[in-house]
Amino acid sequence: MTSVTLDQLRLTFGQTRALDGVSLTIPSGSFVALLGPSGCGKTTLLRLIAGLERPDSGEIAIAGRRVAGRGQFTEPQDRGLGMVFQSYALWPHLTVAGNIGFGLNRLARAAREERIAEALALVGLTGLAARKPHELSGGQRQRVALARSLAARPWLLLLDEPLANLDTHLRQTMLAEFRRIHSSTGCTMIFVTHDQNEAMAVADLVGVMDRGRLEQFAPPAALFDRPASQMVARFVGNGRTLPVEVLRRSGEICEITLGGRVLRLPGVAPVGPGWLCLHSRDLAAQGAPGEGFDAEVMAARFENGFHILEIIPDLVPEAEPLDLRVDRPLAPGARIRFALTGGWVIPRAGDAALTTAARPFAAPV
Numbered sequence: 001m002t003s004v005t006l007d008q009l010r011l012t013f014g015q016t017r018a019l020d021g022v023s024l025t026i027p028s029g030s031f032v033a034l035l036g037p038s039g040c041g042k043t044t045l046l047r048l049i050a051g052l053e054r055p056d057s058g059e060i061a062i063a064g065r066r067v068a069g070r071g072q073f074t075e076p077q078d079r080g081l082g083m084v085f086q087s088y089a090l091w092p093h094l095t096v097a098g099n100i101g102f103g104l105n106r107l108a109r110a111a112r113e114e115r116i117a118e119a120l121a122l123v124g125l126t127g128l129a130a131r132k133p134h135e136l137s138g139g140q141r142q143r144v145a146l147a148r149s150l151a152a153r154p155w156l157l158l159l160d161e162p163l164a165n166l167d168t169h170l171r172q173t174m175l176a177e178f179r180r181i182h183s184s185t186g187c188t189m190i191f192v193t194h195d196q197n198e199a200m201a202v203a204d205l206v207g208v209m210d211r212g213r214l215e216q217f218a219p220p221a222a223l224f225d226r227p228a229s230q231m232v233a234r235f236v237g238n239g240r241t242l243p244v245e246v247l248r249r250s251g252e253i254c255e256i257t258l259g260g261r262v263l264r265l266p267g268v269a270p271v272g273p274g275w276l277c278l279h280s281r282d283l284a285a286q287g288a289p290g291e292g293f294d295a296e297v298m299a300a301r302f303e304n305g306f307h308i309l310e311i312i313p314d315l316v317p318e319a320e321p322l323d324l325r326v327d328r329p330l331a332p333g334a335r336i337r338f339a340l341t342g343g344w345v346i347p348r349a350g351d352a353a354l355t356t357a358a359r360p361f362a363a364p365v
């Protein structure tokens with residue numbers, strides 16, 4: 001079976017530290033997304049696994065066999081993997097069948113045709129074998145590129161932003177296809193994307209990267225529920241972090257002060273400075289006087305069928321606005337009261353200098 005183990009991978013291009021000590025174990029048969037802002041090192045990591053780059057230091061093992069590190073290097077074609085890129089790179093003069101069978105010359109004709117038919121069926125293109133790439137839609141071309149990789153029956157498939165050139169509707173269709181192909185082939189898939197909705201929709205496990213480092217590797221829900229760092233808390237789901245003081249911790253409940261108020265919320269921070277990580281689902285509009293927090297409405301927007309208010313709590317005036325879902329919009333300047341219904345408290349060690357008003361990460365495209 002095909003697990004992938006990365007141990008302390010480092011790679012520098014000139015002055016740029018593209019990867020800065022990444023360690024990760026990708027279980028055999030899993031569907032993993034590598035996610036992070038532009039330039040965080042996702043593609044570099046994928047290229048290292050593929051063998052298209054050599055690490056400065058660290059090791060890579062595929063299916064328990066070392067392919068890079070300690071003086072060893074296995075060429076890409078000998079790693080038993082398939083790759084699908086953003087650009088489909090199909091041969092324009094070959095038919096769909098010709099493109100898919102291109103790398104299968106070592107097989108006898110009958111076996112090759114069987115593989116082509118099998119790959120076409122896997123991606124739902126049976127019947128289009130005789131077409132040329134220019135006679136296909138963008139989505140169909142992407143499927144041919146996928147079929148070409150699958151025809152070699154790889155145990156490890158690397159996908160580098162494979163949906164970047166497709167429109168929203170086609171992306172959704174292809175995401176469903178990836179999941180279906182993953183469950184029917186059982187191969188390990190590693191998918192690079194900067195679009196977190198895409199990552200969350202397809203992957204069993206998501207690796208969030210930032211500035212060449214792996215911040216967290218966890219199932220999608222855990223990135224929301226239990227972010228490991230301020231970066232993950234803010235990047236995933238457009239989260240916010242508020243500075244708090246942790247007074248006491250008992251198991252996974254932290255007693256904190258937020259703007260002078262004492263609260264008990266889930267978390268794992270030791271006594272001392274902490275971040276309270278919040279998403280809009282952790283806030284509820286609440287009318288009861290004397291309870292909750294007072295806030296001022298800064299802006300309102302309509303998103304995915306909900307009215308969202310951007311509010312600044314009176315107790316934390318320096319905070320970046322929090323998102324609050326409401327039934328009806330309120331004008332900027334209006335007052336509102338809200339309750340905290342959840343959140344996750346993490347330590348503020350090391351990044352205490354970061355302000356809560358730090359620039360938000362770019363929204364997913």
Ligand SMILES: Nc1ncnc2c1ncn2[C@@H]1O[C@H](COP(=O)(O)OP(=O)(O)OP(=O)(O)O)[C@@H](O)[C@H]1O
Binds near residue numbers: 013016017036039043
């Ligand atoms: N061949 C190269 N030569 C010089 N610098 C490089 C090279 N490849 C990558 N880099 C730099 O390494 C860093 C990581 O790049 P990488 O392409 O891995 O990021 P990424 O997370 O995939 O970004 P994006 O989402 O924009 O594709 C970036 O700062 C990039 O400019």
